[in-house]
Amino acid sequence: MTAGTVAVIDYGMGNLHSVASALKHVGAERVLVSHDPAQIGEADRVIFPGVGAIRDCMAEIRRLECDKLLLDVLESRHIPVLGICVGMQSLLTHSEENGGVDCLDLVQGEVRYFGDDHRDADGARLKVPHMGWNQVQQTLDHPLWQGIENGSRFYFVHSYYADCADRALVAGRGDYGVGFDAAIARDNLFAVQFHPEKSSDAGLALLHNFLHWNGQA
Amino acid sequence: MALAKRIIPCLDVDNGRVVKGVNFVDIRDAGDPVEISRRYNEQGADEITFLDITATHEGRDTTVHTVEAIAAEVFIPLTVGGGIRKVEDIREMLNAGADKVSINSAAIREPEFVKRAAERFGSQCIVVAIDAKRVEGDEPRWEIFTHGGRKPTGIDAVEWAVRMADYGAGEILLTSMDRDGTRDGFDLAVTRVITDAVSIPVIASGGVGNLEHLAEGVLEGGADAVLAASIFHFGEYTVQQAKEHMASRGIEMRL
Numbered sequence: 001m002t003a004g005t006v007a008v009i010d011y012g013m014g015n016l017h018s019v020a021s022a023l024k025h026v027g028a029e030r031v032l033v034s035h036d037p038a039q040i041g042e043a044d045r046v047i048f049p050g051v052g053a054i055r056d057c058m059a060e061i062r063r064l065e066c067d068k069l070l071l072d073v074l075e076s077r078h079i080p081v082l083g084i085c086v087g088m089q090s091l092l093t094h095s096e097e098n099g100g101v102d103c104l105d106l107v108q109g110e111v112r113y114f115g116d117d118h119r120d121a122d123g124a125r126l127k128v129p130h131m132g133w134n135q136v137q138q139t140l141d142h143p144l145w146q147g148i149e150n151g152s153r154f155y156f157v158h159s160y161y162a163d164c165a166d167r168a169l170v171a172g173r174g175d176y177g178v179g180f181d182a183a184i185a186r187d188n189l190f191a192v193q194f195h196p197e198k199s200s201d202a203g204l205a206l207l208h209n210f211l212h213w214n215g216q217a
Numbered sequence: 218m219a220l221a222k223r224i225i226p227c228l229d230v231d232n233g234r235v236v237k238g239v240n241f242v243d244i245r246d247a248g249d250p251v252e253i254s255r256r257y258n259e260q261g262a263d264e265i266t267f268l269d270i271t272a273t274h275e276g277r278d279t280t281v282h283t284v285e286a287i288a289a290e291v292f293i294p295l296t297v298g299g300g301i302r303k304v305e306d307i308r309e310m311l312n313a314g315a316d317k318v319s320i321n322s323a324a325i326r327e328p329e330f331v332k333r334a335a336e337r338f339g340s341q342c343i344v345v346a347i348d349a350k351r352v353e354g355d356e357p358r359w360e361i362f363t364h365g366g367r368k369p370t371g372i373d374a375v376e377w378a379v380r381m382a383d384y385g386a387g388e389i390l391l392t393s394m395d396r397d398g399t400r401d402g403f404d405l406a407v408t409r410v411i412t413d414a415v416s417i418p419v420i421a422s423g424g425v426g427n428l429e430h431l432a433e434g435v436l437e438g439g440a441d442a443v444l445a446a447s448i449f450h451f452g453e454y455t456v457q458q459a460k461e462h463m464a465s466r467g468i469e470m471r472l
Contacts, residue, residue: 052339133471
């Protein structure tokens with residue numbers, strides 16, 4: 001399967017330049033950054049990114065009908081989809097951020113806050129956001145992990161984390177005072193809390209794997 | 218398994234050229250910020266900070282092109298500082314491929330700018346740079362200085378850091394103006410007091426002369442990341458050597 005055209009769904013939250021240039025760097029033939037259903041309809045695979053506050057993200061996702069777009073590519077067209085950061089969080093049922101926000105509920109689970117006085121097991125204070133390079137333990141064999149050493153470090157920046165209800169969907173785990181779901185996988189969907197486009201070789205390897213993934217676990 | 222401390226090489230760029238000299242053994246063009254960024258990335262830099270010291274308005278276009286060129290081939294976080302005065306400047310740099318911008322004097326002129334910037338673009342991309350200098354007195358106290366450390370503002374550095382964090386800064390870049398350029402090591406006291414005062418990450422900067430200074434910034438200063446320019450530019454140490462040294466001191470690093 002060739003990389004073909006990749007659509008990065010743009011609902012106006014954050015800078016998608018890095019994702020697009022990283023995809024080109026690992027061999028994407030064509031990268032579209034759009035929320036236009038006609039354009040997304042041409043894509044062979046889709047990236048669902050996101051940064052910023054969840055309430056604003058969800059409002060824009062719904063206003064621009066990106067929720068329908070996502071359902072279409074996931075469940076009608078069955079093409080590979082990669083969620084990144086808030087894009088991953090928005091797939092879950094509900095987030096604690098902004099006083100509580102209902103999300104897309106495509107994957108059952110809660111998005112939780114690390115906390116204002118977050119500490120590790122030894123009582124040392126941990127800064128929030130969780131910003132920087134942390135290890136991901138791969139908990140599933142998956143084509144997107146191919147060639148990436150288990151425990152590799154990826155670049156994270158987030159204050160909230162995913163906690164999936166169905167543990168069988170968890171593909172990677174991170175630890176920052178509390179264990180959290182760093183990657184989830186279900187059928188043609190893969191989603192990560194970290195930023196592969198900012199994670200140097202490990203991140204580029206994951207994006208490369210995504211371009212060659214047929215959407216089956 | 219834990220979050221790694223970060224090493225951030227810093228490039229001072231004037232009109233699209235790295236200044237303050239860079240001296241790698243096998244580099245073709247010691248002034249090309251793209252080539253130097255690529256080199257640091259290969260050495261394992263965790264992020265890159267690009268400080269634009271271009272004075273002219275026309276030079277800003279060059280800066281944008283340089284940021285675009287770096288972002289097109291270096292896939293680690295990139296922070297751009299210098300001359301960020303309005304929301305439009307931030308948008309321009311983020312669109313060019315920067316992941317974060319660093320705001321310094323504009324925050325002092327108008328603190329609410331930081332609040333607006335964080336609301337508009339998210340805290341994750343707003344770094345507030347603080348240039349602190351020790352002032353005489355019975356108790357240790359640091360004040361914010363502008364104009365390269367020449368002009369006092371009367372603002373207490375610790376109170377300022379707390380206020381900037383409250384306003385939505387995602388990170389503090391703390392430079393000791395007493396130590397900057399001395400190679401005597403970070404001002405560990407101000408690093409520690411600011412790290413303890415805020416819940417957001419703090420990057421220590423100013424004064425690094427050897428690898429142990431980097432380790433001290435984390436172990437004694439409590440910094441989440443350390444920034445240095447000259448020890449890497451002059452090829453004295455690679456980023457990789459710096460990381461290995463820090464790891465040997467028991468610091469969690471991405472090796």
